[in-house]
Amino acid sequence: MNIVVLAKLVPDLVEELTIDANGNALDSSFARLIINEFDDHAIEQGILLKERGGGSVTIIAPDAEGADDVLFTAAAKGADRLIKIKGDFSNVNNHALARAFAKVVSGIKPDLVLTGVQAHNDLDGALGPLLAELLEMPYIGYVSAVSINGDKVLIKKEYPGGLLAEMDVQLPAILGIQAAEEPPRYVAVSKVRQAMKTSSIEEQDASNLDPCGGSAIGRMFQPEASSHATMITGSPDEVAEKLVGVFKELGIV
Amino acid sequence: MTQDIYIVIEHLRGQVADISYIMLAAARELAQSAGGNVIAVLLGHNAKELAANFAADQVIYLDHPALADFTPDAYQKALADLIQKNQPRAVLFGSTSIGSDLASVLSIRLDLPLASSCRSFTKDGKFVSQICGGKIMAEGALPSPTALVTMIPGGYKSEEGKSTQPPTLTPAEVPALDALRVALKNYVEPQAGDVDIAKEPILISVGRGIQNKDNIALAEDLATALGGVVTGSRPVIDQAWLPSSRLVGKSGKHVKPKIYFTLGISGAPEHVEAITDSDTIIAINTDPKAPIFDIAKYGVEMDLFDLVEVLTEKVKQAK
Numbered sequence: 001m002n003i004v005v006l007a008k009l010v011p012d013l014v015e016e017l018t019i020d021a022n023g024n025a026l027d028s029s030f031a032r033l034i035i036n037e038f039d040d041h042a043i044e045q046g047i048l049l050k051e052r053g054g055g056s057v058t059i060i061a062p063d064a065e066g067a068d069d070v071l072f073t074a075a076a077k078g079a080d081r082l083i084k085i086k087g088d089f090s091n092v093n094n095h096a097l098a099r100a101f102a103k104v105v106s107g108i109k110p111d112l113v114l115t116g117v118q119a120h121n122d123l124d125g126a127l128g129p130l131l132a133e134l135l136e137m138p139y140i141g142y143v144s145a146v147s148i149n150g151d152k153v154l155i156k157k158e159y160p161g162g163l164l165a166e167m168d169v170q171l172p173a174i175l176g177i178q179a180a181e182e183p184p185r186y187v188a189v190s191k192v193r194q195a196m197k198t199s200s201i202e203e204q205d206a207s208n209l210d211p212c213g214g215s216a217i218g219r220m221f222q223p224e225a226s227s228h229a230t231m232i233t234g235s236p237d238e239v240a241e242k243l244v245g246v247f248k249e250l251g252i253v
Numbered sequence: 254m255t256q257d258i259y260i261v262i263e264h265l266r267g268q269v270a271d272i273s274y275i276m277l278a279a280a281r282e283l284a285q286s287a288g289g290n291v292i293a294v295l296l297g298h299n300a301k302e303l304a305a306n307f308a309a310d311q312v313i314y315l316d317h318p319a320l321a322d323f324t325p326d327a328y329q330k331a332l333a334d335l336i337q338k339n340q341p342r343a344v345l346f347g348s349t350s351i352g353s354d355l356a357s358v359l360s361i362r363l364d365l366p367l368a369s370s371c372r373s374f375t376k377d378g379k380f381v382s383q384i385c386g387g388k389i390m391a392e393g394a395l396p397s398p399t400a401l402v403t404m405i406p407g408g409y410k411s412e413e414g415k416s417t418q419p420p421t422l423t424p425a426e427v428p429a430l431d432a433l434r435v436a437l438k439n440y441v442e443p444q445a446g447d448v449d450i451a452k453e454p455i456l457i458s459v460g461r462g463i464q465n466k467d468n469i470a471l472a473e474d475l476a477t478a479l480g481g482v483v484t485g486s487r488p489v490i491d492q493a494w495l496p497s498s499r500l501v502g503k504s505g506k507h508v509k510p511k512i513y514f515t516l517g518i519s520g521a522p523e524h525v526e527a528i529t530d531s532d533t534i535i536a537i538n539t540d541p542k543a544p545i546f547d548i549a550k551y552g553v554e555m556d557l558f559d560l561v562e563v564l565t566e567k568v569k570q571a572k
């Protein structure tokens with residue numbers, strides 16, 4: 001089983017986000033990038049499948065600050081092959097990325113491609129289904145369990161309220177992973193350092209980054225909330241006192 | 254080419270999803286600037302009656318056994334055929350487990366532009382999307398010729414998408430639905446928890462800010478003092494710090510407690526959509542810009558680890 005996992009770096013939402021001078025995109029030079037949390041789950045699911053049924057796991061990440069870290073961390077977890085895609089990805093849309101990734105991914109001839117279900121900065125759909133259609137593979141998203149069954153995979157797809165649908169999917173296929181069957185494993189920094197010595201990152205160039213099919217953004221802005229919480233301030237003691245006052249007003253203490 | 258706005262109705266096991274009504278309301282706003290009709294597209298099998306309360310000018314009904322339950326392949330084929338034939342101005346999909354499997358694929362297959370995470374439309378027909386966990390809005394002209402749009406809740410009320418007047422239903426021809434690569438096997442019911450969080454009046458809800466499983470005890474103590482139960486955001490459940498029956502949000506449960514008390518939850522749209530029916534939301538977060546403060550009644554900008562134990566003690570004393 002030849003498994004490919006695509007990993008994306010996204011701005012850390014705990015940091016302040018800045019809009020660029022043109023007012024229509026995030027200023028990527030300010031953002032601190034971290035791995036999209038669902039990609040951590042996609043990597044975990046890929047490794048779990050390999051541990052259960054054999055095969056190899058290839059991780060592909062675009063060239064961005066932190067990409068090497070993401071790739072070597074995946075290697076420390078058990079990934080076999082690391083690929084970094086070179087190109088200028090600042091403010092590139094997913095349609096362009098999908099076309100660029102299609103070449104690289106089809107070259108690997110995967111049986112199964114895993115992506116994160118989505119990323120928080122998408123404005124033109126998700127890479128997984130765009131890529132799936134370019135590669136003429138089926139796509140299913142919101143997946144939280146995968147088992148391989150000959151030339152098919154049996155997957156669990158999440159619906160609201162905890163309902164799941166079990167579906168049979170013909171391989172090769174692309175799945176958008178919402179959650180791995182186990183929480184993503186932790187690897188010690190020492191193991192990542194070791195992976196840096198023992199594994200290597202292959203580089204491939206992204207071909208034409210054609211954005212057509214996306215949607216043009218005229219303006220980006222921070223939401224102007226129609227209301228805001230009444231902020232309770234003071235020392236922890238004072239705040240706790242005031243909150244108890246709120247609870248009393250609401251009749252629960 | 255028409256100016257009509259199509260809505261791909263989502264339904265699951267005989268139940269129309271709320272997002273369908275929200276999209277019907279959104280389509281009405283968009284149709285006013287575009288100048289076309291609001292047309293609901295219902296795919297199903299023996300499912301006509303689902304359309305009875307749609308606030309739509311027309312319902313296009315595609316009836317086929319392979320459309321009885323959602324599978325991506327069959328829905329994509331049926332919709333591709335319809336969109337290609339009728340060329341509406343826009344097609345709205347839910348940014349959901351169903352819609353997300355359709356919109357991107359159709360964008361490539363039909364070579365049509367896509368705008369995602371749209372929350373509302375402006376009076377002059379621009380889409381306004383909410384991204385980055387609710388911290389950024391992006392606005393753009395509705396792309397041409399046919400815009401595919403995925404929608405999140407929050408901008409319209411589902412009641413606005415309902416009508417007491419049944420709309421006209423027009424059956425449409427369904428193309429051959431063969432060579433399908435995906436098959437539905439069965440549904441797996443959610444695991445029943447020890448409590449039904451949708452019915453609990455006091456919820457102490459923990460987010461990633463709680464840091465690890467051991468710290469959940471802090472929230473448990475506060476919940477016990479207040480007579481409530483502990484719930485969590487998606488990362489907390491995905492790390493297995495709490496069981497899945499305690500998940501609040503888009504993929505978990507919608508809750509409507511008297512008090513929803515959040516500890517280290519940022520207020521991402523996928524979480525917020527399920528808590529807006531709470532009477533009083535109280536939020537503790539170290540980030541003054543956390544979106545949760547925009548919907549909370551009371552907020553505390555503080556490290557939860559400085560506050561929670563003190564608060565639990567004070568609640569115990571007050572009882």
Ligand SMILES: Cc1cc2nc3c(=O)[nH]c(=O)nc-3n(C[C@H](O)[C@H](O)[C@H](O)COP(=O)(O)OP(=O)(O)OC[C@H]3O[C@@H](n4cnc5c(N)ncnc54)[C@H](O)[C@@H]3O)c2cc1C
Binds near residue numbers: 014501516537555556
């Ligand atoms: C398809 C899909 C479905 C989803 N479904 C759901 C769902 O059902 N439910 C859900 O919750 N999410 C869901 N999500 C995930 C959602 O997008 C967010 O990622 C998630 O809600 C974030 O959870 P959080 O607020 O706990 O974590 P974060 O967004 O990481 O926020 C943590 C917050 O804690 C604060 N904090 C950190 N340390 C402290 C401290 N010591 N004291 C006080 N505050 C602190 C930080 O400032 C931050 O605001 C879904 C996502 C997708 C793509």
Ligand SMILES: Nc1ncnc2c1ncn2[C@@H]1O[C@H](COP(=O)(O)O)[C@@H](O)[C@H]1O
Binds near residue numbers: 061126
């Ligand atoms: N630039 C990228 N590089 C690698 N993988 C990506 C990239 N963009 C998206 N992906 C993959 O597609 C998933 C969904 O992200 P998105 O398409 O942005 O919603 C991510 O979780 C990744 O698995």
